[in-house]
Each structure stands twice: as C-alpha cells, then as structure tokens.
Amino acid sequence: MKSFVFPEFQIIRDEEKCGQCRGCERQCSFGTHTYDPLTDRLISDDYKCAGCQRCVIFCPKDAIVVRPTQSFYRPNASWSREKIEDLKKQAETGGVILTGCGNDKPFRIYWDHIVLNASQVTNPSIDPLREPMELRTFLGAKPDLMDIDFKGGDVEIKTKISPHLMVETPILFSAMSYGAISYNAFKSLATASKQFGTLFNTGEGGLPRELRAEFGGNAIVQVASGRYGIDAEYLNCAAAVEIKVGQGAKPGIGGHLPGEKVSQSVAETRMIPVGTDAISPAPHHDIYSIEDLSMLIHALKEATNYEKPVSVKIAAVHNVAAIASGIVRAGADIIAIDGLRGGTGAAPKAIRDNVGIPIELAISALDMRLKNEGIRNRCSIVAAGGLRSSSDIIKAIALGADAVYIGTAALIAMGCTLCQKCNTGKCNWGLCTQDPRLSGRLNTEIATKRLTNLLNAWSHEIMEMLGGMGINAIESLRGNRDHLRGIGLYEWELEVLGIKGAGQ
Amino acid sequence: METVEIDATGISTEDLNERLMALMLDGTEKFVLKNVCGQRYIGTRLYSKNGNKPRVDIDITGTPGSDLGAFMSGHRVRVHGNVQDGVGNTMDDGEIVVEGRAGDVLGMSMRGGKIFIRDNTGYRTALHMKEYLDKKPVLVIGGTTQDFLGEYMAGGIVILLGLGELPHNQTFIGTGMHGGVIYIRGKVDKLQVAGQVDISEPGVEDRKLLDKFVGEFIESFPDLGLNKEEILKGDFIKLAPKSKRPYAKMYA
Ligand code: SF4
Ligand code: SF4
Numbered sequence: 057m058k059s060f061v062f063p064e065f066q067i068i069r070d071e072e073k074c075g076q077c078r079g080c081e082r083q084c085s086f087g088t089h090t091y092d093p094l095t096d097r098l099i100s101d102d103y104k105c106a107g108c109q110r111c112v113i114f115c116p117k118d119a120i121v122v123r124p125t126q127s128f129y130r131p132n133a134s135w136s137r138e139k140i141e142d143l144k145k146q147a148e149t150g151g152v153i154l155t156g157c158g159n160d161k162p163f164r165i166y167w168d169h170i171v172l173n174a175s176q177v178t179n180p181s182i183d184p185l186r187e188p189m190e191l192r193t194f195l196g197a198k199p200d201l202m203d204i205d206f207k208g209g210d211v212e213i214k215t216k217i218s219p220h221l222m223v224e225t226p227i228l229f230s231a232m233s234y235g236a237i238s239y240n241a242f243k244s245l246a247t248a249s250k251q252f253g254t255l256f257n258t259g260e261g262g263l264p265r266e267l268r269a270e271f272g273g274n275a276i277v278q279v280a281s282g283r284y285g286i287d288a289e290y291l292n293c294a295a296a297v298e299i300k301v302g303q304g305a306k307p308g309i310g311g312h313l314p315g316e317k318v319s320q321s322v323a324e325t326r327m328i329p330v331g332t333d334a335i336s337p338a339p340h341h342d343i344y345s346i347e348d349l350s351m352l353i354h355a356l357k358e359a360t361n362y363e364k365p366v367s368v369k370i371a372a373v374h375n376v377a378a379i380a381s382g383i384v385r386a387g388a389d390i391i392a393i394d395g396l397r398g399g400t401g402a403a404p405k406a407i408r409d410n411v412g413i414p415i416e417l418a419i420s421a422l423d424m425r426l427k428n429e430g431i432r433n434r435c436s437i438v439a440a441g442g443l444r445s446s447s448d449i450i451k452a453i454a455l456g457a458d459a460v461y462i463g464t465a466a467l468i469a470m471g472c473t474l475c476q477k478c479n480t481g482k483c484n485w486g487l488c489t490q491d492p493r494l495s496g497r498l499n500t501e502i503a504t505k506r507l508t509n510l511l512n513a514w515s516h517e518i519m520e521m522l523g524g525m526g527i528n529a530i531e532s533l534r535g536n537r538d539h540l541r542g543i544g545l546y547e548w549e550l551e552v553l554g555i556k557g558a559g560q
Numbered sequence: 561m562e563t564v565e566i567d568a569t570g571i572s573t574e575d576l577n578e579r580l581m582a583l584m585l586d587g588t589e590k591f592v593l594k595n596v597c598g599q600r601y602i603g604t605r606l607y608s609k610n611g612n613k614p615r616v617d618i619d620i621t622g623t624p625g626s627d628l629g630a631f632m633s634g635h636r637v638r639v640h641g642n643v644q645d646g647v648g649n650t651m652d653d654g655e656i657v658v659e660g661r662a663g664d665v666l667g668m669s670m671r672g673g674k675i676f677i678r679d680n681t682g683y684r685t686a687l688h689m690k691e692y693l694d695k696k697p698v699l700v701i702g703g704t705t706q707d708f709l710g711e712y713m714a715g716g717i718v719i720l721l722g723l724g725e726l727p728h729n730q731t732f733i734g735t736g737m738h739g740g741v742i743y744i745r746g747k748v749d750k751l752q753v754a755g756q757v758d759i760s761e762p763g764v765e766d767r768k769l770l771d772k773f774v775g776e777f778i779e780s781f782p783d784l785g786l787n788k789e790e791i792l793k794g795d796f797i798k799l800a801p802k803s804k805r806p807y808a809k810m811y812a
Contacts (some may be wrong), residue, residue, distance in 0.1 A: 151811045279650075283669035283688065287652040288607040288633040315805050327671060327692040328714065332739060332804045338710055341687050342646055344667050351600070351626060355649065358577055358601040358633040 060235075061144045063102035066125045073119035074098060080111035080120060085482040085494055108475035110484035117542055142405065153406070156478025156488065158305055158399040158442060158464055161409050165397075166416035166542040166549070167448045171558060173539040175526035182528050184519035190529035191515055193459050195296075195436040196220035196365040199390045218389055219365050221276075221296055224253035225515040226453060226530055229507075230394075230440050230463030231278055231300065231369070233259025235313050235322045235334070236401030236478070238495030240503065241470060241487045246271040247500065248507035255295055257461065260312075260336060261285055268293040276367065279356060281310055282336035284326040288359060296390070297356045298367040299349070301340065304398025304441035307371030309413045310336040313401070317481050319490045350386035357387075365389035372396065372418030372441065373411070377425035384426060384435045391435050392461060393418050397442030399464040402479035415441045416455060420553045423456020423535050446517035455488045455553065456535040470503045563590040573599045575626065580618075581605045589616050596622035598644075603629040603637055603654070615654075629656050632673070645682065648675050651697070657780045661703070670697040670716065676780045677701045679724060684708045689740060691715025692716070700777040707731045710799070714739035719773055721791060722746035733757065734799055742799040743770060745791070753799060762798045770796065 065422055067088065071363065076096055080089040088104040089111065091097075107121060110122045119233050119524065128139055137222040177182040196218050203214040229249055234242040234269050236259060250271055257276040262285020272293030279286060291297055302308065313322075313334040325331040344351050353366050367385045367390035370376065380391050395415025401506040419439045426432040439452045440461035449460050468474065471485040478488035486498030522530065533539065541558040550557055564583055568576055576599045580591060584606050596602070600622050608614055613634060620639045629637055630649035642660035646668065654673040664682035667675055672695040680703035688711070689697050691708035697716035703724035710718055710733060722728060722745045734742065743762060755758060762770060770792060780788045 071768045076601075122632070149811075154811045211788075256711075283650045283671075283690075286631070286650055286669075287671075288631060291631065292607060292609050323692070328690055329692065329739070332714065335688075335689065335714070335736070335738065337714060337736075341684060341711070342649060342668055351646070354573075355601050355604055355630045355646075358604040359608075361581065361605055427726070 057148055059144075060146055061141050061148075062127050063105065063125050064107040065107045065122050066102055066546075067100040067105055068121045068123070069098060069100060070098070070119045070121075073117040075117050075119075077116060080115055080180050082116050082483060083111045085489075085491070086480075094534050104478075106475050106477040106482075106484075107473075108484050109473045122341070128519065130178075137288065143164065151405045154402050154479045155405045155408060155476050156401055156403075156480075157474055157476045158397040159409050159412075160476070163414060165442070166414055166545075166553065167444070168441075169452055169543050169545050169549075170416075170446070170451050170553070170555065171541050171543060172450065172454075172521060172525065173541070174524040178545050179526040181526050182523035183395075183518070184523045187523075188528065189519045189523060190516060190531070191225045193223050193226045193530060194220045195223070195390050195438065195458055197435055198433040207411060219363055221255065221365055221390075223255060223459065224251075225511060225518075226457075226459035227449060227511060227514060228276070228438065228459055228461050229256040229396075230461035230464050231257035231259040231276075231298070231303075232401070232463055232467075233261030233278075233313075234264060234325055235259075235261035235317060235490070237487055238483075238489055238498060239264070239321065240495050240498040240500050241467075243267065244470060244500045244503035244507060245276060245466060247504040248511070249274040249557070251504065252508050252511045254511065258294075260300060260311075261322065261325070262286070263290055263293070264325045265289075265418055278369075279352075280336050281338070281340045282334060284328065284334060284336075287327075291356065291364075292361075294364065296365045296367055297338075297360060298390075298392065299356070299388075300351060301343070301349075301371045302369065302371035302373075302394070303396030303400065304371045304396060304412055304415070305400030306403040306407050307373050308338065309404070309407060310338040312336070314402075314481075317490050320419055322490060346382040346386050349383065351443050353387045367392050367395060367438070367442075371398070371411075372413045372415055373394065374413065376413065376418045377421040379423055379427055380422045382430070384431050388435055390438055391422070392438040392440060393422060394461075395439070396443030398440055399467070400478075415439055415443075415452070417549075419455045419457050420450055420537075424554055427535070446514040447521065449514065450518050450521050450533070451540065453530060454533050454540050455555075456537075458534060465510070466507060467505045471506075562588050563592060564588045565592040565594065566598050567594045568597065568599060568622065568724070569595045571599065573601060577601060577605045580616075584608070584614050584616055584776045589614075591616060591618045593618065593620045594622070596620050596624050598623065598760070600625035601627045601630055603632040605692050605704045606635055607633055629654065632656075634673070634812075642679075648673070650701075651675075653695075659781065664706075665696065667699045667718075670699070671695060672697050674698045674776070675700075676777050677703075678781055678784070679703045679725060681705045684711055685738075686710045686713055686716070686718045686742075688712040688714060689716040691740065698773055700773055702777070702781075704730065706730050708735060708739050710734045710740070712736040712738075713742070713801075717769060717773065718742045719770065719777075720744045722794075723776070723786075723791070728752070734801070737799070737801045738804050739801060741766075743796050744799065745794045746798050747795070748797060755791040756802050757799050758802045760798050760800070762796050766796075766798055767792075 249256040260280035277294040310457040369392035396412040436458040439457040483489040582704040627646040634653040645663035646648040683706040685705040735754040
C-alpha cells in the first residue's frame, strides 16, 4: 500500500562542502543516506530520517542540515499535521501508534510559572563558595518521635530507625532498564552515580550479575509486574528496592519489551528465553488493594532482612494524594511519583499524551495531604517526570519533594536529541538500542563524565539559589512554599500548588 | 544435622522469621515449626549475603500465612495442612510440598524450584510463571484449580492430576499464555481454554516429563499410596501457546 504520509524531515546537503566521505551513511541506522558511485554523490531518503541529528553533528564538513519538512497540509487548528498523519498511519497499518520519550504536548509547564525568592537586607544571603552548604539528603521513613538517652555526655538513640539512603545531591537517576537502554548507557548511569554519591534505578530489566558487586550499593532495584530478573542476590546487593506500580508516560498499562530487543545478554539479565516478548502485565497480579501492596512491601522487607528501604513508584493521576496516603500506611519508606511528562522507551502515544497529571501539582497535593494527615515524616517523596534544570529541581523540593529522579535529562546529557524513536531500537546515539554496532558508539567513560558534569553543575546551581534565599541546607527548603510565587496562574492552580501569586 | 523445634503460638511474623534467619546463619539446617497460624513469608528471609548458600528444611504444622516461600532461594518446605495465597510468589529455587490445599496466585512469577500441592488450588494458579535455560519451575497439583490457570504464563511446567472429587470446571485457562506447558489429566472443553493456546496430545517427550514429575509427586506423598501407572494411564491433554510473540503485530 502506498503510504500517504509525507516525510517529517527534509535533508539538505551542501554539495559544495560534502567530501563524499560516506560518514553520514555509516552513522544512520535508519538507512537514510546512501552513496551513489555513478554520480559520486550521497543521496538521502527523507522518508527514512528520524530527525535524530546524528549525521549533522558527525559530518566532518558541516555539510548537512536536517529540518522539519517544508511541505504542509492546509493549516487547520483542529486537524494539526500530527493528528492527520497519525490517523493516516493507522489507516495504513491498523496498529497502535508507539512512541518514545515523554509527553510533548503544550500542557502548562508549572515550573515556568513559578519564581523563587531571594534575600534582601533582612536575611542575608549565603555564598556557597565561602560557607558550608548542605545538599546531602537522606531518604526513608523518619520516626514519629525520637527517644534518646544521655549517658555521661554521650547521646544514644533508643528509637529503632528505619534504613535510609544517603545521597550527596537530591538528584537520582530514574528507572531505565537494561533492555530499554543499552548496556553502555546503563553502565554509565551506574558509574556516574557511584562517582558522585547518588543512585541509579535498574528499572525492571534486572541488574547484570557482573555489575552487582561494584554498583549494587548505588542501585535501586525494581520489582515490577513482570518480575523479571529477580533473585535474592539482586534484591540484597542493592541500596533499596522499588515496587513499580506505574510510570508517568503510561499510567495504567504494562509494558512489552518486543522480542527483537531480547538479545542474549538481555535474556540472561531478565532470565527469559532469547527473542520472546517480555510482557509486564498492567497490574501486579498480587496487588489488588492497599493491603495486598502492604503484603508485597513486607515480603520485600523480609527478603532483604529489613535492611533496605522499600520505595513504591506510581504515576501521578487524579487521586494521587489519596493513593499515596494509602501507600505510606502500607509501609513504604519512599514514594516515587512520576508525572505527565515522564519519559519512556516505548508507550502507546494515545496514552503518553493524554493520561496523568503534571508532576508539579502532584508533588504539592501529595505533600500537603500527608502533612494534613500527620504522616509526612513516614516516607520520603521522590518526584520524577519532566525535570529539565536545576531550577525545576529546587522548585520541586520547595513544593514538597525530598529528591528527584531524572531520566530524560540524563539521556540528553549522554547525547539524546529527543527524536522519540527509542521504541525502534535503532537509536543512533547508542542509548536506546541493543544493536552492538550502535551501542558501541557510546563511550562509557565520556558518557559518565557528561553525567557527573551535569550533576556537578546542577548541584552547584542549587547551592547558589539556596544561598540566595539565605538557606544553607536543602532540607530547610523542603515543602517551604513561602519561597515560591506563581505568575500567570488561576486561583485553583495556586491553591493546589499551595503558593501565593507574585507580589502577594 | 541440627534440628530446632519452634512452637509458633503467638509469635509474630517478623519475630518468627528473624529467629529462623538467626538460627540458619548459626548453622541450623532443619526447622520444625509447630502451631503455625497465619505467619507470613516463611522462608523468604533465609538468604545469606556472604555468598554461601545455606539450604534448610522447614517442616510446618498448622496454617502458614500468605506468601509462604515468596522470593525463596533454595529451601525445602513441607506443610502438614493448608496454605494461603501467594505461595511461592517469585520463588527462585527450592521445594514446597503441601499436604492440603492452596489459595490464589499460587506460584505467581515463579522462576525455579518445585511446588507439589496435594489437593486443589485457587484462582490464577501459575500466573506468569517463567523459565530461563535449565531453570524451569515445576508445579504439580493433585486436584484441580479455579479460573485463570496459567494466565500470562511464560515458562515452566504445570501438571493437574485431577485426583480429587472435583472435575476441571475452571475457565480462561492460559489467557495471555506465551510460554511453558500445562498438562491436564482428565477432560477439559475447548471453551475453557483461551484462544491463544494450542490443545494437543502429549508426545513422547511430554510423556517422559509426566513420568518424572508424577513420580516425584507420588514420592512426596507416600501416605496416599498412589499408583503411578494408574495415574499415567489416564487421558492427558497438553496446552501450549500458539505464539511466543503475542504482541508482534499490534503496532503501527
Ligand atoms: S558525512 Fe558530510 S561530508 Fe561525509 S558524505 Fe555525509 S554529507 Fe558528505
Ligand atoms: S534515546 Fe535515542 S532514539 Fe530515544 S529519543 Fe534519544 S536519541 Fe532518539
């Protein structure tokens, strides 16, 4: 059937500059560029281009420009080009449209409508280069009361303290499974967290055995509905265990790692046969209630000898605050919430773009609810889904998060250009692929450096902003909404965020 | 072999499992638990981080609580009585023998080891069981199960012997099944089985498996005086998925 969809991108090659080195041909896994020996020229097929910009960046002569195609349908506010083309694709295949990355629709981004405070005159600001500034964060359940004993000048804590995670900056790497991302990308995240003193999250694809001794201490290992790659060693080598209930990019549905991506090594880590579809059912079939969730939380605490905090990750949906309250009461030490713009290696587009609520509103609703119920101390909140900069992170913390997970941002640090083709498994940047030729492009040392650089830069910016507010520990900012003001927001939005309007 | 007997009357789940753990690390290899009543996760905690893999025997009288042997790595459990839900949940290795019946989601996501249940079991038995290379979980049930047997099943072997009074009445067998195999002794109508499952007669290799595991089942319950030849003589059907790629053609 002839496709009626026109190419998304247009490739323009400056023939004057091109040296026919065929670099672009080798770079593109989608087969966009081919060399024609007859004319000694490179030919590009716009239809194949994913817009990932790999060839543009790697062309030694800067000869290529890839830009959105100039062709257009008659402009129509209702029938956008995307709507027309998705429909055509479905008319041609009868299938569900899959995509990668997070929701790209213009829902309001609250980060961009919130401004921070700074000290003037009455409360002097602090210079982080001269004075101590604490970003170290402890994640886990804090006791309701702390019973202490003074013995000859010594203090002894009598209350039994639950296990905690310690991170040097409130920024953790979000769940990205080996299988969804390449081995090199996975290892770079692990190495960077170890070097920096933070944590990465294995996602539900297991933790390759050879990485356990070295990186287990920096890993949050996931237990998802598919229960892949789980054994006692996996659970016990980690810093914490996370039960994945939902994901911001696809709340309410499970996942399938298509058989094509289940390579020998992915199969070994997930412990399933090579080439089979790895299906994660939509729900955990042993969790149909808060009581059931409590049972799994405690089963995992048992399996790890009560030595590790257990986190529960949910997608931010309408009743997120009430659900989270149940999760805390079920015994979770950490709640991870993933908002509307959270990324994914593959999700049905209809779901990615339409289900869930923005993380900013979810953090605030959750923090306020737990405070009102007097149980905020019983768990830490880790917020995920759409954090793009240090200022987003500091705002998330002021709205009530203890720390954040970054996924998309970490991928961008390693080279991702948000082309949204992760689901094809052909990522030219060596990130979302199991093709050894492509994943080999990602140098783990360089990728690790790019990640630690990012953590460094953001942590420093957070310190600067904290100092500006006259605060010297990130803890003092948590849920401290007085340092936030809204701009251009409706009354109900200010109310949910729990902040005043600017000037108020 | 050192045996420790514990009267579980009034002991909480956490305390009981903590005692088992401490004793195991001290070298105890056999536990006899009396008067167990609802204590959960027995066997779950028993893992030693120092690399040696202790294997213990746990003999239980009473009714253990849910998630018996959840995430368990390699121990042997025998229960003189019935068990609740989630037995063998995500179990990695080991053996559980139950002289009685089991509740729902028995053997859910189990990846290795064996479970033998003398009587019937609840809903969603063998849900999403899976296998990898020679790590194949085996589940043999003397009676029958409720609906959704082998849902999402991705690997392993399930055998239903139908020795009890109840006929195989369950429906939705093998919904979403994409790996592994189920053998059922006795009659099952096509309408009870999900569309993506292939129904056939066991072949020579299947018969060998049946011979082996029915044999082990009989050995696990010597008091029943079961006769292997008699059981194997009965009609068996084999259920296996038509495709290992149920989602291959779903996307644009
Ligand atoms: S990489 Fe650049 S210089 Fe080399 S063939 Fe392609 S367009 Fe020409
Ligand atoms: S990870 Fe790769 S495929 Fe996915 S959006 Fe980034 S560049 Fe594209």
